[in-house]
Amino acid sequence: MFKKIKLLFLCLIAVSQALQAQNSKRLNTDWEFVKQDLGGIWEAVRTAGKGNPEELPFWQKVNLPHCFNATDATNPDVHYYQGPGWYRTNIDIENPYTNGRTLLHFEGAGQKTEIYIYTTKVASHVGGYEEWTADITDAVAAFKKLPVYKTQFKGKVPVIIRCDNSRDLEMMPSSLSDFNVYGGLYRYLNLVYNPPLAVDKIFANASVDAKGSLGKLSIKARLLNADQIKTATLKINLVDPSGKNVLSIDKSINTFKGDSLLLETSVKSPKLWSTELPHQYEVKLSLSANGQTYQLSQKIGFRHFEFVKKGPFTINGKRLLLRGTHRHEDHAGVAAAMTEEMMVTEMKMMKEMGVNFIRLGHYQQSRIILDLCDSLGILVWEEIPWCRGGLGGAVYQAQGKRMLTNMIEQHYNHPSIIIWGLGNENDWPGDFSEFDKEKIRTYMKELNNLSHQLDPSRSTAIRRCDFCRDIVDVYSPSIWAGWYRGNYTEYKSVSQGEFDKSDRFLHVEWGGDSHARRHSENPDNALLKIRQGGGADERAGDASLYGGAARVSKDGDWSESYIANLIDWHLKEQETMPWLSGTAYWPFKDFSTPIRPENPVPYVNQKGVIERDFTKKESFYIFQSYWTNIPMVHIYGHSWPVRWGAEGEEKMVKVYSNCDEAELFVNGKSFGVKKRNSQDFPAAGLRWSVPMQKGTYHFKVVAKKGKLTVTDEITQEYQTEKWAKPTQLTLNKISEADGVATVEVKAYDANKVLCLDAANEVNFSLIGDGELIKDQGTSTGSSKVQLYNGRAMIKLKTNQKKSIVSVSAKDLPTVFLNIE
Known part of the structure; x- marks a missing residue:
């Protein structure tokens, strides 16, 4: 099924790109950028050739999308840059349409933006997440009349853009938010050519009754430059998911005011959009006036959904448990400037994990993400960035309404969207x-x-x-059982209590942080300190690593082992809550944040099931074992090279699988077959007690689902020597490929025993001609990072020359390693 969905998605993208190519071009290359303010627009003008030798010397060449904070957001030694930055390029602009309009279409830029053609300011925009356009037609025409157009600029037009993400209390989102307010041209920028009459927005309302027997479709359009046209010819075709044309309309129109109704029709027994079969229809629109034609293609879907009052969620008349997660637009090495290829990878990984629902936190996200949700079958809660901080004045409030309007109008046609989010943590x-x-x-x-x-x-x-829960249709309270408050075993009872208070309950945000590659033999130790029955919400100060009541977020080990148990418990409970509409784990991927400098990876919220560079944590497979049907099996501990304990001590080996049964082999010997039972915690009954002696262990599991068989295997060492506190570090190169070396630091005690619970913060640095691959916000890509089980790794580009890598830690001698 997933392969069919993938093929369908690729076909849809190809069709979309072919249509877009008629009048739109991404401006990705030949840009220059400077991260500071300028004295004025003239300082940014770049002529053809070598340019002005007296201009600022530190313009750097960049490609779009580009973010100011690609690396400084996760640099452990600085607070990320918030201020202005300038972009410039010279481009060919030749609109093929007679009297056509030329636009710059921004898919998102942060946070305040000004656009210049040569030295003429043509537009400005406030808001970092919605789409918007700047009409540059007149400014381009005026510039082309200047002598410098041909002499100094060689027939190209200078485009100069100033972005600014400075702190501003009268702007959403608040800088108190648990995510970076990024700056830059971090989404795609398009050069668009329109004929005189064009479509600004199309609103296609596709609905169907609960039985799915009768669909209705109405199409409205908002036109551009309609006051210059007296009559036009309109053609509309509706193509079904199999490619068959099921409706053709030809009509003349002469009313262009407002959002004009173009079509209202019914569709008998439409093929329904669902999370399993995300069928999409295609609306093809052709608008002709004065011999010139504008074409548009729009995907739509017919589906019926309902949040049942005091009950679950249904789609197309059937209950669906929303199995969700969250997404920030953030990635290692680029921050918000994710390419389309990165977005495709991320959303396909979500679908692979079994996700059928996503909350986009906490702002309008790229149109590419919404297209992917439509084609992959992922339902969406999308929201405006009114997040924390309270309520500002008139300017602030007007921006929120403008953002809500833009979000709804720009993403109105996506069948995946079921919820418009109005705010997050507005009691903060x-x-x-x-x-x-x-x-x-x-x-x-x-x-x-x-x-x-x-x-x-x-x-x-x-x-x-809570004091606004009665206003909206669906409410999600704060429930962080086992992390910020309480024990994860309280999850169901706390959720039931919150459900009873709400007409329509949906639980978004649950989980906890895990430092990738850190594992524990006794992960639940911190729960002994936690007072139960005191609630499971998040309160002021709970995110701090200091003071306040006992809580796992402060007192726990931040291991993948603990989060595995927490997630496992939540997922098995959700299967026994028939009234539950669904949940969304927070978040899918680790992301950067300015308010967590002391985390194991500084400035990173580490609650994701994958790291910031798409590396899967163990918890990814736990979700997969509950949420997917394609046979899978995973032995816990692929990133856990050394376990520890007493000689002959029995250790639990856990296997996560959606198969009916599994058999474990230890060093070639069978330890028996276990049947899967989702309610047998932990690991749904797929766990074995294995007496272990010092040495090497090879684990292999064979799982069966019907006639299908899948396997997994890992090798681990078992250490029986006990250790004291770390007194020394070692640093070694453990691999090298394609000019990239990986080095590993380990912590030992005075007797040279590996300290497997050591969590010291270590600092990597380099002198020489190589380059550390750092500021990635990952467990293996940060120059400052806490050890995971007494070790940590980082990569470096050798550049085929000599370097010296060092690693230091408080109260421990610094060590060095020559890299040839």
């Missing part, structure tokens, strides 16, 4: 001297009414603002 004060609950309630009501006015077909929701 801090940006303003006044914190007035009634004013927040009033504004929330205004947003809720605006959302329903713009789109009555979808639900509204917020997360964690």
Whole structure:
């Protein structure tokens, strides 16, 4: 099934790109960038050839998308840059349409943006996440009349853009948010040529009754430059998921004001969009006036969904447990500037894990992500960035309404979207001297009414603002059982209590941090300190690593082992909650944050099931074992090279699988067959007690699902020597390929016994002609990182020359390694 979905998606992308290529071009290359402000626009002008020898010497060549904070967001020694930056390029602009309009289409730029053609400012925009356009037609025409157009610029047009992500209390989102407010042209920028009459937005409302027997389709359009046209010819075709044309409309139109209704029709027994079979129809629109034609293609889907009052979620008349996660637009080495290829990889990994629902936190995200959700069958909660900080003044509130309007209008046609999110943690004060609950309630009501006015077909929701829970359609309280508060065994009872308070309950955000590659023989030790029955929410100060009540987030070991148990418990409980609409684990991927400098990987929220560079943690496979059907099996501990304990001590070997049964082999000897039972915690009954002696162990599992068989195997060492505190470090090169070497530091005690619980913070540095691959925000890509089980790794580019790598830690001697 997944291969069919993948093929369908690739076909859809090819069709979309072919249509877009008619009048749109991505401006990805030949840009220059400077991360600071300039004295004025003239300093940014770059003529053809060598340029001005007296200009600023530190412009750097970049490609788009590009983010100011590609690496400084996870540099452990600095706070990420917030301020202005400039981009410049010279491009060919020749609009093929007579009297056509030329636009710059921004898919997202952070956070305040100004656009210049030569020295003429043509547009500005406030807001880092929605799409917007700048009409540069007149400015380009004026520039082409100047002598410098041909003499100094050789027939190219200078495009100069200033982005600014400076802190601003009267702007959303708040800098108190647990994510970076990035700067730059971090989404695609397109040069668009339109004929005089073009479509600004199309609104295709595809609906179907609960039985799926009768579909209705209405299409409205908002046109550009309509005041210059008296009559036009319109053609609309509707193509079904198999490629068959099922409707053709030809008509003349002469009314262009507002959002004009172009079509209203019914579709008998439409092929329904669902998470299993995400069937999509295609609306093809052709608009002709004065001998010139504008073409547009739009994917739509027919589906019926409902959050049942005091009950679960249904789609197309059947209950569906929403199995969700979250996404930030953030990745190692590029920050927010993710390419389309990266986005495809990420969303396919989610689908591979079994996700059928995603909350996009906490802002409107790339159109590419929404297209992927449509084609892969992933339902969506998308929200505006009213996140923490309280409520600002008139400018602030107007921006929120503008962002909500833009988000709904720009993503209206996506069948995957079921919820418009109005805010996140709006009970969190801090940006303003006044914190007035009634004013927040009033504004929330205004947003809720605006959302329903713009789109009555979808639900509204917020997360964690109890005094507004009655305003929106769907509410998600704060439940972090086993992390910020309480024990994960309290999860079901706490959820039941919150469900009873809400007409429509959906639990988004649960989980906990895990330092990738850190494992524990006794992961639940911290739970002995935790007071039960005191709630499982997150409160002020809970995210801190200091002070306050006992909690796993502060007192736990941050191991993958603990999070494995927490996730395992949650997932097995969710199978026994028939009233549950669904949940969303926070988040899918580790991401950078300015408010967590002391985490094991500094400035990284480490709650993801994959690292910031797509490396899977062990928890990925736990979700897969509950949420997928394609046979899989995974022995816990692929990133755990050395276990420890007493001689002959029995150790639990856990296997995560969706198969009916599994057999474990230890050094070639069978330890028996286990039947899977999701309610047999942990590992759904697929666990074995293995007496272990000092030495090497090879584990292999053979799992069966019907007639299909899958296997997995790992090798681990077992250490019986006990250790004291670390007194020394060693540093060795453990691999090298394609000019990239990997070095590993290990911590030993005075007797040279490996300290397998050591969590010291170590610092890597390099002198010479090589280059550390650092500031990636990963367990193997940070110059400052806590040890995982007494070791840590980092990679470096050797550049085929000599370097010296060093590693230091507090109260331990620094060690050095020559790299030839």
